[in-house]
Amino acid sequence: MLTCRFRSLVVAAFAGGAFLWLAPGQGWAQREEVVKAGRPTYEQYCAVCHGPTGKGDGGAATLLTVKPADLTQLSKKNNGVFPFWEVYRVIDGREEVKGHGTREMPIWGAEFRLQAGSGSPVTESHVRGRILELVHYLESIQEQ
Numbered sequence: 032m033l034t035c036r037f038r039s040l041v042v043a044a045f046a047g048g049a050f051l052w053l054a055p056g057q058g059w060a061q062r063e064e065v066v067k068a069g070r071p072t073y074e075q076y077c078a079v080c081h082g083p084t085g086k087g088d089g090g091a092a093t094l095l096t097v098k099p100a101d102l103t104q105l106s107k108k109n110n111g112v113f114p115f116w117e118v119y120r121v122i123d124g125r126e127e128v129k130g131h132g133t134r135e136m137p138i139w140g141a142e143f144r145l146q147a148g149s150g151s152p153v154t155e156s157h158v159r160g161r162i163l164e165l166v167h168y169l170e171s172i173q174e175q
């Protein structure tokens with residue numbers, strides 16, 4: 032009787048543990064997919080200024096009057112919280128980057144819209160998707 036109760040406890044604990052172990056794992060593959068999709072966009076459009084690993088040391092950095100931001104420090108600079116929507120708005124371009132009179136950073140939202148063609152809802156979703164992939168990629172390269 033005792034062993035039987037003990038056994039069912041073990042089974043329940045194991046099942047619970049397996050559930051907890053599986054639950055976050057299910058979202059992980061999708062997250063990886065989104066982050067992976069953002070990387071080539073980063074390499075194509077951002078690395079030239081922000082550097083291959085985001086440290087702000089890209090080849091074009093020396094040509095700019097303002098140093099490109101170190102994109103691995105965004106969480107650190109924001110009390111350990113990744114400023115997701117602020118980053119989105121900066122890339123989108125409707126948000127001014129800091130207090131400088133001129134904007135050295137290109138307006139990517141406009142560039143992606145231009146590439147996508149017509150201003151249909153599908154195009155807008157496509158552009159938002161590209162920006163979101165980029166933001167998720169940047170979130171994945173944050174230093175703790």
Ligand code: HEC
Pocket residue numbers: 072073076077078079080081091095097098099100102118121122128129130131135136137139165
């Ligand atoms: C022509 C060079 C250049 C390119 C290309 C570029 N950036 Fe920037 N970016 C800058 C500069 C310069 C700053 C800093 C501006 C400032 O501080 O006033 C900046 C700032 C930022 C910031 C704000 C960081 C902060 O501290 O708030 C983000 C986020 C960012 N860039 C993301 C990107 C992404 C993503 C791409 C590619 C789609 C990109 N940048 C491409 C030059 C560039």
